[in-house]
Amino acid sequence: MPRDSLGDFEQLVLLAILRLKDDAYGLRIREEIEDRARRTASLGTVYTALERLERKKLVSSWTGGATPERGGRSKRFFKIEAAGMLALKGSLSATKRMAAGVEALGGGLR
Amino acid sequence: MSWNWRRRHKSWNWNEAHELKQYVITHYMDDVVVSDRERDLLRIHGEPGTGKVALARAFIEAKFGVWKSHVLPRVLVEGQSDRAVFELWSVPHHGSAAARNFVLNPPKLAEFFMLLLPMKYRENLVGDAEEEYWTRSLPRFGARKARLIFWTQAIHAWLMFLARPLAGIAGLAWVGKIVDAIISKLLR
Numbered sequence: 001m002p003r004d005s006l007g008d009f010e011q012l013v014l015l016a017i018l019r020l021k022d023d024a025y026g027l028r029i030r031e032e033i034e035d036r037a038r039r040t041a042s043l044g045t046v047y048t049a050l051e052r053l054e055r056k057k058l059v060s061s062w063t064g065g066a067t068p069e070r071g072g073r074s075k076r077f078f079k080i081e082a083a084g085m086l087a088l089k090g091s092l093s094a095t096k097r098m099a100a101g102v103e104a105l106g107g108g109l110r
Numbered sequence: 111m112s113w114n115w116r117r118r119h120k121s122w123n124w125n126e127a128h129e130l131k132q133y134v135i136t137h138y139m140d141d142v143v144v145s146d147r148e149r150d151l152l153r154i155h156g157e158p159g160t161g162k163v164a165l166a167r168a169f170i171e172a173k174f175g176v177w178k179s180h181v182l183p184r185v186l187v188e189g190q191s192d193r194a195v196f197e198l199w200s201v202p203h204h205g206s207a208a209a210r211n212f213v214l215n216p217p218k219l220a221e222f223f224m225l226l227l228p229m230k231y232r233e234n235l236v237g238d239a240e241e242e243y244w245t246r247s248l249p250r251f252g253a254r255k256a257r258l259i260f261w262t263q264a265i266h267a268w269l270m271f272l273a274r275p276l277a278g279i280a281g282l283a284w285v286g287k288i289v290d291a292i293i294s295k296l297l298r
Contacts, residue, residue, distance in 0.1 A: 026231075027238040042293055043242070044227075044267025047235045066237070069244040071221075073237030 006091040013049045014088045017080050025075040058084030216243040220264040239263050262293050
């Protein structure tokens with residue numbers, strides 16, 4: 001596997017960040033994945049993936065404000081980088097290409 | 111369901127009602143909790159489906175516990191269109207052991223374990239877990255289950271961290287799967 005290839009959960013995390021725009025922090029990312037992909041994930045899973053993506057320089061992050069219901073702890077917001085967009089597009093199109101023409105999938109993914 | 115609670119126990123402790131009101135206000139619920147002293151009713155105003163009443167209920171449960179043998183006030187839920195007797199609350203007498211042992215905050219030990227994680231963003235992880243606890247789990251499930259969810263988040267975070275170095279150890283993947291299953295069942 002190429003070094004920068006994405007796992008399926010990493011793909012979901014990147015897509016969630018894109019969907020959430022300026023509100024992409026751990027809890028919201030997890031909820032977005034649960035709501036849209038119908039996939040349960042713990043916060044630990046999400047943060048492990050986010051740290052991995054940041055190490056690969058596919059996402060960047062910054063510290064947001066703290067609120068009382070967070071016990072005074074700040075949010076960490078994430079943003080997808082150009083390399084992340086490239087990796088995501090590559091990964092999604094690879095999936096599409098692999099699925100194209102597979103009869104069991106009704107001819108591929110739409 | 112017995113309604114003779116007035117005879118068996120003292121009525122609602124108004125300091126407790128006040129405390130509940132303060133709690134509700136500090137948690138950004140500007141709907142007022144009205145304590146009807148005349149009739150020993152605790153009324154909670156809230157739009158149906160906003161989770162505010164559930165949060166107040168979680169508070170009462172967490173603070174006083176829920177026991178069949180002791181009873182406190184009736185709680186009325188006033189929504190936009192309906193006004194129904196929500197439940198006859200059964201709670202231990204103020205000052206009992208059960209009441210003294212109440213806990214509303216997320217479990218400190220689980221929080222401590224999460225802060226020990228050698229992860230860059232562990233502080234943010236704990237913040238997210240707390241936010242989930244106060245704004246999602248507690249209103250929806252009550253204190254006991256919310257605390258359990260908080261614990262499973264802590265355990266799972268550690269399992270995720272240990273997953274790679276300990277990947278070869280037989281059975282560890284199963285532990286992770288079991289915790290996953292518990293989380294998804296709890297959140298359902």
